[in-house]
Every structure is written in structure tokens, then in C-alpha cells.
Amino acid sequence: MTRPGAFRTEDLTVRYGGVLALDSVSITVEPGEFAGLIGPNGAGKTTFIDSVTGYAKASGKVELGGIDVLPLAAHARVAAGVSRTFQSLELFEDLTVAENVLVSTENARWWSPIVEFVRPRTSTMLSSAVEEVLDLVGLTAHLDAYPPDLSLGERKLVSVARALATEPALLLLDEPAAGLDSDASLVLGRQLQSIAERGVSILLVDHDLSLILDVCERINVLDFGRLIASGTADEVRNDPAVVAAYLGEDIDTAEAVR
Ligand SMILES: Nc1ncnc2c1ncn2[C@@H]1O[C@H](COP(=O)(O)OP(=O)(O)OP(=O)(O)O)[C@@H](O)[C@H]1O
Numbered sequence: 001m002t003r004p005g006a007f008r009t010e011d012l013t014v015r016y017g018g019v020l021a022l023d024s025v026s027i028t029v030e031p032g033e034f035a036g037l038i039g040p041n042g043a044g045k046t047t048f049i050d051s052v053t054g055y056a057k058a059s060g061k062v063e064l065g066g067i068d069v070l071p072l073a074a075h076a077r078v079a080a081g082v083s084r085t086f087q088s089l090e091l092f093e094d095l096t097v098a099e100n101v102l103v104s105t106e107n108a109r110w111w112s113p114i115v116e117f118v119r120p121r122t123s124t125m126l127s128s129a130v131e132e133v134l135d136l137v138g139l140t141a142h143l144d145a146y147p148p149d150l151s152l153g154e155r156k157l158v159s160v161a162r163a164l165a166t167e168p169a170l171l172l173l174d175e176p177a178a179g180l181d182s183d184a185s186l187v188l189g190r191q192l193q194s195i196a197e198r199g200v201s202i203l204l205v206d207h208d209l210s211l212i213l214d215v216c217e218r219i220n221v222l223d224f225g226r227l228i229a230s231g232t233a234d235e236v237r238n239d240p241a242v243v244a245a246y247l248g249e250d251i252d253t254a255e256a257v258r
Contacts, residue, residue, distance in 0.1 A: 005065030006030050007170045007201050012060040014044075014051050014225075021047040022058065023225040029170065029203055029218075034196035036216030037205045038236075040245055043222040045205045046087070049172045053077060053084045064169055081169035085176055089159045091147040097158055098143045101130045104162040130165070136198065137161045138191055153184035157191060170201045177208045189215035213237065221245065 007029045014022040022044045029035045037045050050056035054074030062070040069077045091100050134140050137157040147155055156176050163171055173192070177185040189211050196202045206212055212219060213233040221229040221236060223245040229236050236242050 005169075006063075007203075008061070008063045009048075009052065010061040010063070012048070012051055012058055012062065014047050014056050014058045016047075021056075021225050022051060024060070025222070025225070025227045027203075027220050027227065027230070029201045031169070031201055032196055032199045034193055034202045034204070034215060034217050036212040036219040037203055037222065038207075038209060038212055038219060039222035042224075043245075044225040045222060046174055047225075048222070049084055049174050049203075049205060052170075052172060053082055078166050078168075081167075082172070083163040083166045083168035083170070084172040085159045085163050085174055087175050087178065089155055091155060091158055093147050096144050096146055097134065097139060097150070097161075098127070098130050100147065100158055101133055101161045101165050104165040105129060133161045133164045136164060136195055151184070153180055153188055156180070156188060160192070160195075164195065164200070168200060170203070171195070173202065173204045173206075175206050176204070177206045177211050180208075182208075182210065185211045186214070 009025055009027050011024040011026060012022055013020070013024055025044070025048065027035075027037075037048060039045055047056055051058035052062050054072065054077045058070065060070065061068050064081055067080065069080050069082060072080060092103065095103065131140065131143070134143055137160050139154060139157055139161060142150060142154060147158060150158070160171075160173070160176065163173075177188055180188065185208050192202055192204065193215055204212060204216060213236075216233070218230065219233060219236045220227060221239070221242050223241070228241040228245060229239040231239070
């Protein structure tokens with residue numbers, strides 16, 4: 001895995017017409033840190049991921065290892081080490097798990113076809129890269145399975161594996177635990193923890209607050225596009241602004257705040 005240094009946004013701002021979806025948000029995730037991003041509905045969580053990955057026009061800075069990737073197109077940010085998952089998994093149902101991951105490595109870089117022409121890869125090289133990623137997410141046993149034969153939790157891990165296949169320094173996960181029960185959610189969380197331990201910086205967005213509070217080292221909280229808190233689970237739990245944002249709900253049990 002590449003490890004170019006910290007991920008940092010500075011005054012990241014996104015406007016959709018008259019809506020200020022992100023308002024000067026500055027967040028740092030250290031290399032190998034497992035960070036979370038939470039906030040009530042419409043707080044700007046997906047917009048944050050979209051703006052970091054080049055899917056939404058933004059102003060401010062998005063630095064990875066000291067380089068501002070904000071001016072880059074989405075595909076160039078992937079090459080710079082930024083990867084993401086989407087709320088909808090969009091797996092290819094007719095391809096095996098390994099092939100689903102392989103597709104991602106094939107699309108990872110715009111110059112791949114040129115490299116492929118000059119230095120064709122062997123099937124052994126392809127399978128070892130794919131196997132390594134599937135091993136990371138604990139799906140080695142399902143390499144030849146088809147997505148419909150997997151549990152929802154395993155399908156989610158395939159989409160994480162696809163994102164990892166681009167060898168990211170930063171992995172942004174948009175609601176990977178949606179639809180999972182608390183046990184499956186925790187299995188996913190533990191798997192993500194082990195990926196962060198390998199040096200990948202992770203930013204996890206989810207509505208499953210108990211998962212985020214349990215597995216993330218640092219939690220950032222958005223409300224109406226603004227960063228209202230950033231700290232450990234205990235710090236965030238006891239932050240009056242966070243409690244107010246969740247309308248007094250006990251954020252330990254406010255699992256579904258949709
Ligand atoms: N493409 C868009 N055009 C206009 N407004 C948008 C667009 N996408 C998001 N918004 C608005 O930007 C704000 C932030 O939305 P966003 O989806 O980022 O929030 P979120 O925290 O991810 O919400 P949720 O938890 O419901 O997924 C909301 O007011 C939303 O209505």
C-alpha cells in the first residue's frame with residue numbers, strides 16, 4: 001500500500017445553488033488512522049466524500065501527503081491515492097468476486113492500457129494482486145463466488161476490496177454498514193480496522209453511530225455543512241454541540257438517525 005502522508009482538508013466549501021452544503025470544513029486524517037464522519041441527515045457527509053474524490057465542485061484545499069489534489073480530475077485523484085465506495089454497491093452480478101476486483105484494478109489508471117501494451121501482465125500477476133486485496137478483507141474463500149451467493153456483509157466487503165485494488169492511501173467509505181445487523185456491522189468494522197493498521201487512512205461515514213463510536217479513533221461531526229466537533233468517541237459523546245445536533249438523542253443508541 002502507498003503511504004504518502006496525512007490527508008487534510010482546509011476550508012473545504014461546496015455550494016449547490018443556494019445551498020451551502022459544506023462550509024469551510026477542515027479535517028485531518030493521519031496515515032493509518034481510522035476516522036469517522038457523522039452528522040444528521042443532510043449534514044454534508046456525502047458531499048464531503050464527493051468533493052474530496054472529485055465528484056462535486058469545491059473550493060479550499062484537499063491535501064494528501066502535502067499535495068493539493070483539489071485541482072485534479074476524479075481519475076487523477078485515484079492515481080494520487082484517493083479511493084471511495086458508494087452507497088449503492090454496484091457489483092457486477094455476472095462476474096466472480098475476483099473479477100469484480102480485477103475490473104477495478106483495470107480501471108484504476110488512465111494509462112493502464114498503455115502500460116498493458118508495453119508490458120503485458122501475466123494472469124499470475126493479476127491474480128496475486130487480486131488475491132492480496134481479497135485476503136485483506138477476509139474474502140479469500142469466496143474468490144470464485146458470484147455476488148448473489150454472498151451475504152450482504154460479504155458483498156460490502158467486495159466493494160471495499162474494489163476500492164482497495166487501486167492501492168489507495170486514503171479510503172473514504174460511504175455508509176458501508178447500511179442494511180447490516182449489528183453483528184455483521186461489527187465484523188465489517190473490525191475488518192476495516194485491520195486495513196487501517198496496514199497504513200491506509202480511512203474515513204468512515206455511517207449512520208450506525210454505535211459502529212463509528214466503537215471502531216473509529218477520531219470522529220468528526222458535521223451539522224448543516226459545518227464541522228462542529230472532532231475528537232475521540234468519549235469527547236464527541238459529551239460534546240454539547242453534538243448532543244444538540246442530534247436533538248438530545250442519546251448518541252450511543254441513536255443508531256438510525258435518518
Ligand atoms: N446534487 C445536489 N444538488 C443540490 N443540493 C444537494 C445535492 N446533493 C446534496 N445536496 C444538499 O446538500 C446538503 C448536504 O447533503 P448530503 O447528501 O451531503 O448530506 P448527508 O449528510 O450525506 O445526508 P444523508 O445522511 O441523508 O445521506 C443537503 O442540504 C442536500 O439537500
